[in-house]
Amino acid sequence: MTRKIEFFDTTLRDGEQTPGVSFSIDEKVAIAKQLEKWGITVIEAGFPAASPDSFEAVQQIARSLKTTSVTGLARCVISDIDKAYEAVKDAVHPQIHVFIATSPIHLQYKLKMTEEQVLASIKECVSYARSKIDVIEFSPEDATRSDREFLLKAVQTAVDAGATYINIPDTVGYTTPAEFTEIFTYLINNIHSEREIIFSPHCHDDLGMAVANSLAAIKAGAGRVEGTVNGIGERAGNAALEEIAVALHIRNDFYEAQSPLNLAETVNTAALVSQYSGIAIPKNKAVVGANAFAHESGIHQDGVLKNALTYEIITPELVGLTHNALPLGKLSGRHAFTEKLNALGISYKTSDIDTLFAKFKRLADKKREITDADIRALVSGVIIKNPTGFEFDHVRFDNNTDENSHKAIVSLKNQEDEILSQTATGSGSIDAIFKAIDHFFQHDIKLDSYNVDAVTNGIDAQAQVHVTVTNPTSQTCFNATGSDYDVLAASAKAYFNANILVQKENKQGSQKVISAHAGI
Ligand SMILES: CC(=O)SCCNC(=O)CCNC(=O)[C@H](O)C(C)(C)COP(=O)(O)OP(=O)(O)OC[C@H]1O[C@@H](n2cnc3c(N)ncnc32)[C@H](O)[C@@H]1OP(=O)(O)O
Ligand SMILES: CC(C)C(=O)C(=O)O
Incomplete structure (x- = not known):
């Protein structure tokens, strides 16, 4: 019998913990709507206590979605739970996700709590959350490095206090499929409850096993799975939901489980998240990489021409790559x-x-x-739209300079369609463009990396530029992208977008920050 597995997407929470990723509220709402279209069961829209912007994003998403459940993350801290409740309460199906670590290393060094104190905190906080909302998920953070008996006690305490979902995080990507199977089997067999308790894995990819570990948990009886689109997330990332969904589809004979996803929306979802996160999808990535359906070598091509099934287990159409x-x-x-x-x-x-x-x-x-x-x-x-109201308009060069220097004139357009320009000289075209953009902003940023890619094949392809910059005030890094037919304009757009993210973090008024001379 095929079981239907709930898909829990945390792209907007754990995914946003990827170094350099910062979604605007509008981007989060757009991604949430696409996740709903994809068929995700629950969206973890953020950590409402983390900042006013996180709170607002969760609230807007809760109010925008029509069918999908929305949850917010909270520590075992009453004020976090209050914030999460306020943010999700208007959702059609609201949930709260409460977590606290259970491993000795986290208890001793991070929480500075004893096991008894952690159990008391779980009891207090899960019951408090349950008094506000019917559906509570509890996560024992760093579960895979926790003592099994203590882990069971923590989970049983959460269940007794009213949690319906028990999520087992492999917080540091430490476990293996065989070990994770044992952990799930042990917990599922030993938990006592009159209510149905649904278990889920939440895996990280530090050892490259996030998807394999998640699938092992499903095979062992998990009824829900957590992950992100394209596997983005803290450090090496989370389990990629699109890979889990397609694995369940293709290997239904083995897993006897299926996802609720409309797989034909997979490519659209992956492309949207890649665009807003500024993280390019690797060409060799499973399921959504550009090479996922390319057959290069003669023997493979010969086989595919005779019968595609020889080398193709997934069709491009399945994931929405239609002709x-x-x-x-x-x-x-x-x-x-x-x-x-x-x-x-x-x-x-x-x-x-x-x-x-x-x-x-x-x-x-x-x-x-x-x-x-x-x-x-x-x-x-x-x-x-970016919050400044300014958008990149064009870049041109003054050729009356000597051959060792380049003079760029970068122009932005404001909401009244006025053109504002800045000029700078640099040792190369990109240097000159970026210096001109620096003149618009009253902050310094450090350029960490600059990469150019082609959006499509062919000599007339559009350029896509990815930059990573660091805000020297906070040491936070940001990714940004820009696309254009002209590689210099794509570079200018990417660097301009990166500056907007830094400006947003510094929380200065846009009019103060953008300084420019009209009509140069
Ligand atoms: C594995 C994960 O992905 S967990 C989610 C990670 N996400 C985030 O951290 C979101 C962004 N974080 C933030 O904005 C901030 O860290 C906040 C707002 C949550 C907290 O900020 P602050 O109050 O300044 O605390 P700070 O981050 O410095 O330290 C965390 C504190 O929470 C405690 N803590 C951590 N996890 C938990 C928990 N699950 N339950 C209770 N307390 C916890 C730590 O022990 C520490 O307490 P201490 O101040 O008594 O030492
Ligand atoms: C909060 C939990 C679920 C988490 O993100 C982790 O442990 O990785």
Whole structure:
């Protein structure tokens, strides 16, 4: 008999703990809506006590979703639980996720608590959360490095206090599939409750086993699984939900379990998260990587031509990589263009269509075939507006300089459509552009990395630039991307977007920060 496994997505909470990732509230809401379309059961929308922005994001998501459950994370701290409750209470199906560590190393050095104090705290906090909301999940953090008997006591205490879901985190990615199977079997067989208790794994990828460990837990009886889109998350990341879902689908014979996901929305979901997180999907990534369906060597190609099943266990169609039934080009009209946005699951405001369509036509004039990846790159920056009200407009060069220096003029457009420009000289084009952008902002940022990629194959491909910068005030790093047909403009967009993230962290008013001279 096939069991239906609940999918718990923590892209917006643990995923945002990825170094350099910072989603805006609008981006979080857009991702949450796509996760709902994908069929996710529960979205962990954030850690409401962490900051006012986290709280607001969880609240907006709770109020926006129609069917999906929304949860917020809380420490075993009453004020965290109050914040989580306030943030999720308007959701159609609200939940609260309470956690505290149970491993000796966390108790001794981090919490400075005894086992008895931890059990008392679980009892107090889970019952308090349960007095506010019906559905409570409890996580014994660092469960896989905890003493088994104490782990069972902690879990039993949470169940007795009213938790329905018990999540077993492999917080530091330490366990193995065989060991995790033993842990799940031990807990499931020894827990006592009159109510049905649902167990779930929450795995990290430090040893590259997050997906394998999650699948082992499902095989051992877990009814829910936690993870993120594209496996983003703290350190080496979390278990990639798209990989777990496809593994359950393809190996249903073995797992006898299925995901609730609409797998055809997988590529759209992965692309959206990649775009807003600024983390490119590796070409060789399972399920959604660009090479996942490419067959290079002769023997493989021969086999696939004779029968695709020889080397292809997943079809591109399964995950939403459909044959381009509606190719777009410079002669396409608005109807075809909006049809394509809908097919790609891109949500837009009707008022943005003119801008998007104009951008599309400009690109189509330069590029023969416009692919789905081009469309996704093209809409970024229009759908989600940055909070400054300024947007990158263009970059040009003053050629009247000597051959060893480059003079860039970077122009931004404000909400009144006025062009504001800054000029700078540098040893190379990128140096000059980034210095000109620095003049707009009253903060210094450190450029840690700069990478250029092509959105699609071919000599006329759009460029996608990824930058990582550090805010010297807080030492926080941020990723940002920019796409354009012109690699210099893509670089300027990426660096401008990175500056916006730093500015947001420094919480200065936009008008104060952007300084520019009009019309240079
Ligand atoms: C494994 C995980 O992914 S856990 C989730 C990680 N996510 C985050 O940390 C979100 C971002 N964090 C934050 O914004 C902040 O850390 C806050 C707002 C949560 C707390 O900030 P602060 O009150 O300044 O505390 P700080 O972060 O310095 O230290 C954490 C404190 O919480 C305690 N703590 C940690 N986990 C728990 C828990 N589950 N239950 C109770 N207390 C806990 C620590 O022992 C420490 O207590 P101490 O101050 O008495 O030593
Ligand atoms: C809060 C818990 C579930 C967590 O993120 C972890 O332990 O990794």
